[in-house]
Amino acid sequence: MAAQSNFSRGENLFMQNQPAEALPVLAAAAEEDPANVKAYLYLAIVYLQLGRSDDAIATYLKALPRGGAETSQIAYNLGNIYYAKGSAETAVKYYTQAISADPSYASAYLNRANALLRSGSQKEAVSDYEYYLTLEPRSAKRPQVEQLVAFINEEFAEAERRRVLEEQRRLEAEAQARAEAERKQRLLEEVSASLQAAADETQGLSAGSEGMLDYEGEFELAE
DSSP: OHHHHHHHHHHHHHHTTOHHHHHHHHHHHHHHOTTOHHHHHHHHHHHHHTTOHHHHHHHHHHHGGGOGGGHHHHHHHHHHHHHHTTOHHHHHHHHHHHHHHOTTOHHHHHHHHHHHHHTTOHHHHHHHHHHHHHHOTTOTTHHHHHHHHHHHHHHHHHHHHHHHHHHHHHHHHHHHHHHHHHHHHHHHHHHHHHHHHHHHHHHHHHHHHHTOOOOOSOOOOOO
């Protein structure tokens, strides 16, 4: 009963945009009734309003295992905090958890796409942007998303053109290197063959002279 009273008071203060006053009341409500997920949600938002993002993260993490129907919202909020802190990869992790809990959560796809883009995963980001537009075909952000996707795809196309050109240059360089190596090998073989022929000729002349036998006296025919 006291927990409900604390929660009601804290909720009223929260709705009246009085975060400093709501903080201790909501903290008490969450401590007294850990199953009250909404108390944790309000408390985490109050921490964010007061510039205490680490406390907000800790509060969301306490609530996440027992999030129930609020799991996607809690994970999504964690993704937003980590994204704001510059931890894009961790943000992707929690946006993914939000999507797992609610596969139709369009904003989670959009924000995960932004986090993926920041972390350098452009191809995966394009996939999320496109799926976001599938879920929200009339989104006011559609022109910007389509422009961004077109820009990324053009970057992919340009990178592919550069890759193909570099591959062609590499193959041409390898072909030239092989041709040059073959030319040098033929030259070496021709020079070697020429030297071998000259050596054979010299050896033949020498053998003709050195091979003569010198006999003294007269030849005699045996009977």
